[in-house]
Amino acid sequence: MEKQFNTRSMIFTLFGDYIRHYDNVIWIGSLIRLLEEFGHNEQSVRAAISRMSKQGWVKSTKIGNKSYYSLTEQGQVRMEEASQRIYKTEHPSWDGNWRILVYTIPENKRHLRDELRKELVWSGFGLLSNSCWITPNPLEEQVNRLIDKYHISDYVSFFNASYIGKNDEEELVQKCWSLDEVNKKYQQFIQEYSQRYVIDKNKMEKDELSDGSCFVKSALLVHQYRKFLFIDPNLPQELLPKKWLGDSAASLFNDYYQLLIHPAKCFFEEVFRQGEVEKVIEEIKR
Known part of the structure; x- marks a missing residue:
């Protein structure tokens, strides 16, 4: 293969x-x-x-x-966080506040700055301005783990604040995240995997898919869908565009996953x- x-x-x-x-x-x-x-x-x-x-x-x-x-x-910890987001059934609730993280990591620790940026993007933070990241989600626990992991408590400030700017919060979201691009990725996922789902559902009804095939298809489905963790900030419903395709993609993913998972587990357990x-x-x- x-x-x-x-x-x-x-x-x-x-x-x-x-x-x-x-x-x-x-x-x-x-x-x-x-x-x-x-x-x-x-x-x-x-x-x-x-x-x-x-x-x-x-x-x-x-x-x-x-x-x-x-x-x-x-x-x-990372797998648990990823699982909660991959298999989520609803959007996170929002208390109306924004978490703001600002860092001043010195140049001689530049590698830590690069690592921190990657972690913040994965957690769903958006870049508001240079070294200033925001999220509407209560990620205090994740932030504290990052600070401890990289030993950067002396370089990081973290706030829980209200937004009182003249622009509305929709413009704030647009500035920090490219949701239109994420939506396009969701559209591509839906177009490709809705067709695969129909084909494989028909094959399952005819008993034409082996346990090994279901294992491969299931793992590749999760693997492909997992990529959205790196680009979708998992925003509350109130902050999403009206024509948001993330929910349709999540529904398709869950239906397809449930179709494959039982025979996929049988194959995994046999090898395991x-x-x-x-x-x-x-x-x-x-």
Whole structure:
């Protein structure tokens, strides 16, 4: 099979959608076997998981001649945040206030500034002006984790404030986020995956899709939809455009996911059990 998406991203998808629900541990052999379904070879899987370990997302445990991998606390927190946004059923409520984060990170710590920017975009912050980021969502907990993670408490100021500017809040949103571009991406997703959904629903009714095919289709669906976490700020309903397509995309995603997930889990569990994980869970948790 032709390789689809990069190996590291696919590993994140499998941890988020499957592994964390199965005692958060998997044998490297099972992970390699699962990634083969997407065209990734053993070498690329081992290189990607090693890189994720160095970055603090996963940790390894050696038992006998087998290596097992599980999410670190940092990895579990990120997966939980991502899951809540991917499988959300409604928009966040809004208290009418804005959270404002301002930083003055010195030039000799520029790498921290770059990392922080990436984290803020992922969390849904919008850039109001140079080094000044805002969000209508109560992300105090996430911000405090970022400050602790990068040890930047001396360089960051964080406020909870009201907007009393002369322009309305719609213009404020337009200045900070390119929602028209996000809407176009949602439109593309709907056009492509609504057709796939109809085709696969018909195949399922005729029993023409194998468990392995459902596993691949489900994982790629989640992987594709997960990209919206990096561009959709998850704004409250009051701040969204009238013709917002995010809700239609979310409905399509959930319908398609539910169509595939049962046979997909059957395939995953068949491969997962080959690692005899249940025998080593207690030792890994010590």
